[in-house]
Amino acid sequence: MTWGxxxxxxxxxxxxxxxxxxxxxxxxxxxxxxxxxxxxGQPLMNVWEKDDAVMVEMxxxxxxxxxLDISVVGNELSVKVDQPDTAxxxxxxxxxxxxxxxxxxxxxxxxxxxxxxVEAELRNxxxxxxxxxxxxxxxxxxxxxxxx
Numbered sequence: 001m002t003w004g005x006x007x008x009x010x011x012x013x014x015x016x017x018x019x020x021x022x023x024x025x026x027x028x029x030x031x032x033x034x035x036x037x038x039x040x041g042q043p044l045m046n047v048w049e050k051d052d053a054v055m056v057e058m059x060x061x062x063x064x065x066x067x068l069d070i071s072v073v074g075n076e077l078s079v080k081v082d083q084p085d086t087a088x089x090x091x092x093x094x095x096x097x098x099x100x101x102x103x104x105x106x107x108x109x110x111x112x113x114x115x116x117x118v119e120a121e122l123r124n125x126x127x128x129x130x131x132x133x134x135x136x137x138x139x140x141x142x143x144x145x146x147x148x
Contacts, residue, residue, distance in 0.1 A: 043081070043099065047107060054109055054131040061098065061125035062086070068122070070129065072115040077131065080104045112136055 046057045056077060060068075069080040085100040087093070113131040120129045 042103065042105060045105060045107065047110075049110055052133055054111065054113060054133065056107065056127075056129040056131065058105070058127040058129075059125060060122070060127050063122070063125070063127075065122050068120075068127070070118070070120050072109075072113060072118055072131065075109045075112060076106055077109055077129065078104060078106045079127070079129075 044059045046055075048055050058079060060081065060083075063081055063083055067082045067084075069078075069082075071078045080102070081104070082102045083100050087100075109131065112134040114134045117132045118129065120127060122128075
């Protein structure tokens with residue numbers, strides 16, 4: 001009698017490969033349909049840190065500076081936007097993804113900032129906020145004295 005080698009794992013591996021292939025083919029279409037639902041009302045935002053400040057950029061096309069309310073409380077930045085609906089009469093919209101109305105983005109900052117020195121600039125539909133770090137949050141160089 002000859003005993004043959006049988007890979008008992010092969011059916012499970014094949015099933016996994018088929019499921020991966022199915023999900024890879026379906027997921028981009030599914031995600032594209034859901035993305036506007038998740039993002040609607042939330043402008044895109046980038047946050048990064050430099051040595052002396054935290055920087056925030058937000059895409060706000062069509063927003064004017066008087067429609068913005070920016071505040072810093074503790075280590076949270078709050079940006080409130082009141083963008084009126086600019087729907088045109090007599091037209092049929094086939095897609096409307098740009099947010100209108102009132103919405104707020106709140107982001108937790110990675111470090112303490114000096115709220116009194118925060119600066120904001122709105123240029124070409126991009127809001128740039130510079131949040132200088134507080135003196136406590138800035139790294140300090142410690143000199144080491146040589147022992148005599």
